[in-house]
Amino acid sequence: xxxxxxxxxxxxxxxxxxxxxFVILYAPIVTLVVYSFNAGSSVALWExxxxxxxxxxxxxxxxxxxxxxxxVVAASAAAIATVLATLAALGTTRTGPFPGRMTIYTLINQPxxxxxxxxxxxxxxxxAMIKVAxxxxxxxxxxxxxxxxxxxxxxxxxxxxxxxxxxxxERAAADxxxxxxxxxxxxTLPLMAPGIVAGAMLAFVISLDDVVITExxxxxxxxxxxxxxxGQLRRAISPEVNAISTALLAxxxxxxxxxxxxxxxxN
Amino acid sequence: MxxxxxxxxxxxxxxxxxxxxxxxFGEGDDAFQALDAxxxxxxxxxxxxxxxxxxxxxxxxLRLIAxxxxxxxxxxxxxxxxISNLPPYKRPVNTVFQSYAxxxxxxxxxxxxxxxxxxxxxKAEVADTVERMLRLVKMEHLKDRxxxxxxxxxxxxxxxxxxxxxxxxxxxxxEPLSALDLKLRKEMQIELKxxxxxxxxxxxxxxxxxxxxxxxxxxxxxxxxGKVLQVGGPREIYDRPADRFVASFIGDTNFLPAQVIxxxxxxxxxxxxxxxxxxxxxxGVEGPALTMALRPEQLRLEAAGAAGALQGVLKDTVYFxxxxxxxxxxxDGTPLIARVxxxxxAEHAFRVGEPIGARPQADAxxxxxD
Ligand SMILES: Nc1ncnc2c1ncn2[C@@H]1O[C@H](COP(=O)(O)OP(=O)(O)OP(=O)(O)O)[C@@H](O)[C@H]1O
Ligand SMILES: [Mg+2]
Numbered sequence: 074x075x076x077x078x079x080x081x082x083x084x085x086x087x088x089x090x091x092x093x094x095f096v097i098l099y100a101p102i103v104t105l106v107v108y109s110f111n112a113g114s115s116v117a118l119w120e121x122x123x124x125x126x127x128x129x130x131x132x133x134x135x136x137x138x139x140x141x142x143x144x145v146v147a148a149s150a151a152a153i154a155t156v157l158a159t160l161a162a163l164g165t166t167r168t169g170p171f172p173g174r175m176t177i178y179t180l181i182n183q184p185x186x187x188x189x190x191x192x193x194x195x196x197x198x199x200x201a202m203i204k205v206a207x208x209x210x211x212x213x214x215x216x217x218x219x220x221x222x223x224x225x226x227x228x229x230x231x232x233x234x235x236x237x238x239x240x241x242x243e244r245a246a247a248d249x250x251x252x253x254x255x256x257x258x259x260x261t262l263p264l265m266a267p268g269i270v271a272g273a274m275l276a277f278v279i280s281l282d283d284v285v286i287t288e289x290x291x292x293x294x295x296x297x298x299x300x301x302x303x304g305q306l307r308r309a310i311s312p313e314v315n316a317i318s319t320a321l322l323a324x325x326x327x328x329x330x331x332x333x334x335x336x337x338x339x340n
Numbered sequence: 341m342x343x344x345x346x347x348x349x350x351x352x353x354x355x356x357x358x359x360x361x362x363x364x365f366g367e368g369d370d371a372f373q374a375l376d377a378x379x380x381x382x383x384x385x386x387x388x389x390x391x392x393x394x395x396x397x398x399x400x401x402l403r404l405i406a407x408x409x410x411x412x413x414x415x416x417x418x419x420x421x422x423i424s425n426l427p428p429y430k431r432p433v434n435t436v437f438q439s440y441a442x443x444x445x446x447x448x449x450x451x452x453x454x455x456x457x458x459x460x461x462x463k464a465e466v467a468d469t470v471e472r473m474l475r476l477v478k479m480e481h482l483k484d485r486x487x488x489x490x491x492x493x494x495x496x497x498x499x500x501x502x503x504x505x506x507x508x509x510x511x512x513x514x515e516p517l518s519a520l521d522l523k524l525r526k527e528m529q530i531e532l533k534x535x536x537x538x539x540x541x542x543x544x545x546x547x548x549x550x551x552x553x554x555x556x557x558x559x560x561x562x563x564x565x566g567k568v569l570q571v572g573g574p575r576e577i578y579d580r581p582a583d584r585f586v587a588s589f590i591g592d593t594n595f596l597p598a599q600v601i602x603x604x605x606x607x608x609x610x611x612x613x614x615x616x617x618x619x620x621x622x623x624g625v626e627g628p629a630l631t632m633a634l635r636p637e638q639l640r641l642e643a644a645g646a647a648g649a650l651q652g653v654l655k656d657t658v659y660f661x662x663x664x665x666x667x668x669x670x671x672d673g674t675p676l677i678a679r680v681x682x683x684x685x686a687e688h689a690f691r692v693g694e695p696i697g698a699r700p701q702a703d704a705x706x707x708x709x710d
Contacts, residue, residue: 245441249455
């Protein structure tokens with residue numbers, strides 16, 4: 074018998090393949106970040122270190138508006154999605170097995186399975202009908218669309234958290250004279266809070282970088298940061314886009330790191 | 341508005357009464373009967389134990405008393421009141437869960453305070469009771485720890501204090517000691533008995549450890565496959581098991597076939613393996629063929645051939661530290677085990693493979709219901 078278990082790490086050439094993969098994955102991102110600090114106006118020619126393009130992006134009114142719009146949409150969509158996802162997670166883990174449970178899982182996770190472009194086209198047509206009928210063209214369409222596709226991302230960590238939670242805790246609370254509401258308020262909610270925060274952050278990040286659905290659903294003048302950048306790329310490529318991307322990247326990394334630490338704390 | 345409580349102390353209402361309680365899980369082909377018309381009457385301030393093998397329905401019965409499940413048929417009464425349809429949070433019954441189920445986001449003291457706070461007790465009283473409970477279970481020094489950061493035995497004591505703090509009428513304990521090592525287990529057994537004495541609360545204790553049941557209980561109900569087979573004090577259950585299951589589940593037992601020769605009132609003369617022995621016949625047990633239970637420690641070994649002793653051949657001896665087990669095959673082929681304390685058999689004269697006699701003590705043979 075072998076005296077040690079099989080380990081991928083020991084395969085010949087493993088290190089080389091791994092390094093190649095990491096280089097391919099991260100080289101473009103590193104390049105993007107490096108060139109966001111370029112003093113010149115080319116994205117391919119290095120002319121010295123400067124924060125010039127961050128200043129340009131900061132002073133650009135269109136960027137400012139798109140950034141604020143992105144944050145408003147992401148925050149609203151994440152909030153709505155998190156509330157819905159929390160209710161869905163409670164409904165699917167804190168009730169006995171009921172017929173159609175699998176169907177409900179599938180329905181909740183539908184945005185993960187349906188191609189995004191299909192949802193985008195469907196929403197475009199559907200919202201167009203509502204716009205004609207009501208005349209309203211505000212930001213609510215974007216928020217609603219984002220909230221919808223963010224639900225599964227918020228749902229999964231919350232459900233995982235609830236499933237890992239011993240049902241006997243809630244039983245113990247009921248045994249100690251806690252009404253169903255008091256049990257939820259004092260036991261279930263505090264214990265599932267890390268899952269809710271994680272879900273909200275995930276939903277926020279997902280909403281923040283959405284392009285396809287936003288591009289189809291937005292009305293004129295409703296660019297978010299990603300769709301604004303897409304529009305810029307169609308005209309002239311300037312390191313301003315690099316600067317915005319780097320800022321977005323920093324924000325996302327920050328949120329995902331916080332998400333990771335929250336998740337680790339529960340284990 | 342209530343009628344004055346009856347002052348008759350000679351026959352108080354039972355703390356908990358189960359009346360023909362049946363519990364069926366599932367439906368149709370999947371239906372499983374976990375409890376079959378269980379009737380029990382548990383007295384005020386009694387240490388009552390439910391004893392039985394895994395899957396016999398002990399936890400199910402506790403869950404019905406606590407209110408986590410509803411009976412499929414029958415009723416649960418608390419001090420004479422039907423509580424079958426009350427939700428758990430309205431029953432003055434608390435549970436020490438097998439897994440402890442301590443709230444991980446609260447401290448030891450907050451866990452103990454939880455029930456009192458839900459009952460809306462004033463702050464000062466809650467603080468007072470929590471202090472008293474902490475002292476009772478000797479956990480004062482850890483009161484501000486999170487419950488995830490204390491040892492298994494400490495968690496168990498917190499679970500106990502948390503369940504005792506609201507002063508329930510009845511405390512349910514579902515195998516609370518099963519996760520502890522032997523030494524801690526013995527300590528906790530003594531502590532539990534002490535707590536029960538000090539608080540005067542009725543304890544319903546679940547275990548599948550017969551020794552634990554015998555040492556701790558005022559009365560024991562032996563269960564098997566959803567039925568209660570016998571209820572009685574430890575001595576009664578051990579000395580006069582009602583049937584073969586109880587006899588074999590509690591302690592080691594020899595089963596011997598017997599023929600009734602003659603009966604005189606409640607007693608009978610029996611032929612057991614060629615030896616004539618007198619024994620009491622419980623009501624409802626009739627011959628001519630019977631099964632008798634005989635505890636291994638109620639036999640005295642002697643040289644083969646004397647009248648009144650069971651005759652056989654010594655097959656094996658097994659040393660157990662405090663005592664030795666003698667495996668004997670009787671003349672009719674029935675296996676028999678005799679247990680003898682080692683102090684007296686330091687150099688016993690019995691050789692494996694040679695004939696031997698085993699004499700039952702007077703009235704050691706118990707006739708069993710089949
Ligand atoms: N919710 C349930 N649905 C279906 N069957 C159940 C359910 N709860 C218990 N049972 C069954 O009822 C029987 C009795 O279970 P119970 O938990 O009362 O056993 P127990 O005596 O406590 O056993 P143990 O000593 O292993 O804890 C078991 O066969 C079990 O499988
Ligand atoms: Mg059990």
